[in-house]
Amino acid sequence: MRDSGILEKLEQRAFLFSLVAVSAVFALLIQPFFAPIFWACAISVIFYPLHKRLLARWPTRRNLVALFTLMLCVVLVVIPVLAVATSFVTEGVGLFQKVQSGEIDLASYVDKVKHAFPGVQSLAERFDVDLEKIKEQAVKAFTGAGQFLAKRALAVGQNTFQFFLNLGLMLYLAFFLIRDGDSMVAMLIRALPLGDEREELLFAKFAEVTRATIKGNLLVAITQGALGGLIFWWLGIPGALLWGVVMAVLSLIPAVGAGLIWFPVALYLYAVGDMKEATVLILFGVFVIGLVDNILRPILVGRDTKLPDYVVLFSTLGGLAMFGITGFAVGPLLAALFVAFWGIFIREFNEEDVPGLPVQSAQAESSSGSEQR
Template identity: 30%
Template sequence: MNKQQGFLLLLLVGLSGLLGLYVVLPFLEYVLAAVLLAYVLHPFHARLAPRIGPRLSPIVLIAFAGATIVFPFVLVFAVLVRDVEAIAAGESGLEIAEIEGRIAAYTGRSVDLERWLRTGAETVFELSFDGITELFGAALKASFRLALVLFLLYYLLKDGACFVSWLKEATPLPPDVTDRLYCRIDTTTWAVIVGHVFVAFVQGMAGGIGLLIAGAPSPVFWTAVMILLALLPLIGAFLVWAPAGIYLVLVGQPYAGLFLLVYGVVVVSMIDNYVRPVVIDSRARLNPGVILIGVFGGIYSLGFVGLFVGPIALGVLGATLATLKNDYHRL
């Protein structure tokens, strides 16, 4: 490489790269979300496009994926609003008096949990209505960002295969090395995305079975909540089954509560230690500790989408280092 070529390369990587990052950075989370969704939906697009056309196929898939993803969140949110309204009206459906009696018997102090719950629920409603202007503005921003994700998703599904082919051709590596590198990246990405969702579903369903056996209230709803929370390794489903077990003990069902607590520790929590390594770690070739760091680091940096992007980024780094180690002598 001569000086002129080096200067052009430095200019391209430095100036163009920084300018591109500066433009994309405010919407980076949504761009990455569109890329991940396109990656997941591409196999379906490849099968559907020959039947209904490459332009209609992305629209159908986006509509189906939107309904599949949005419906659980809408359902959980609607139930939460209903429960908050019931608590504010003093109709929580929980055995508050029994819990207050147990706390008084154990600590010697009377606690008015009903008043605390009602005050908390009323505060939530007051804050919601007082900030209606901010909520409206946030809704407008969310609509704009959602439109951006859908727009990008459409073109990523439609032209994504061509872009990947161009990217492979532009990669300055021997063809067989490029193929191995992209194959490792593909395996890692698929294992992280599908593995996270699958493990969360299995963990949430296992926790739901425990709630059903123990006789906890609203087992179906809390199963849905556990499936969503279980996307967070180690602590997700614990936020549901542990309080549920304690609640059962406090309302005079010690055996059911202890069963749920033991079941949560032995069965639900162990899914992280056994199912997750089989589904994710073995295929992605990543240590569980690396995945955990990727998950929490990604969430801290990018929000919800970082849950997937964090481990994938570390997996891509690992695949690149493996390629450098195995094929350095050929470069």
């Protein structure tokens, strides 16, 4: 009996080790497709409520309803994003070519700003700051960004098949996630050894944060980019569409975002004597574009994720640094799951809550004596 018990434990441990090893190898196998897999999951989470309402009306047309939901996603999200990205790359490459040909002299723009604000020169000399070196670095950074954009545009053109393959994989997987999302989640809840109650809480948190970060951040980005491009167009600033898209992308970074574009442009307008246009841009940037970030983002992102603004900021920056553009959604998601895990730990393994660490309201509603698997 003793030998059989030891053998059973050994077999169980060997199986668990093999399970972890196979899972790790499988994760490495699909790692190149992380972005399409993540966005397929995000699309299914965002559009699942719509799919559920449509399915309630046509319960026997499961495949057709899932396909219709996916087509709505393509029309409302995928096609507009591709159109804006194409316009952005086209205008960006055109601007870079003008800089390379000398039609646009970036150094002269920096010199105009420096001469218009002589106080900056004296202040820089007092603190041993070399403005000429800063000018060279700024020009070099812009040229490097233009070269990167041109290379990326060329790479996309050369790897068109890879791009559309990833897009097709994303839509293909999204169809099945939309159609079979409930059964897949139920299967994961049965498989994971965390306890059904905890797993349901974590999956609910994943869905909640994914919807909040993607819908909220994209809405803020689109609004700020549209407003920034509109004011640039109204003031007659060249490349309004390009700068609008750049502001939309940068607005994914909370707090600073679009200000990295419109504020330097306003300084340049002051430097060249366009006082009226510069004042209008400053006022519009602070009281219109800035308020969109200060009002909409906490409502759409911070409220639904139940994360403080500073956590959203740092997790977004960390996600962008680690995962690229996908990181604006992955970063806050990981932060929310981190808070959720620690909230569960505090609730179940401590007699009293630790002051200062937020505990999710959904966790407080669940009973503290949940049984583990």
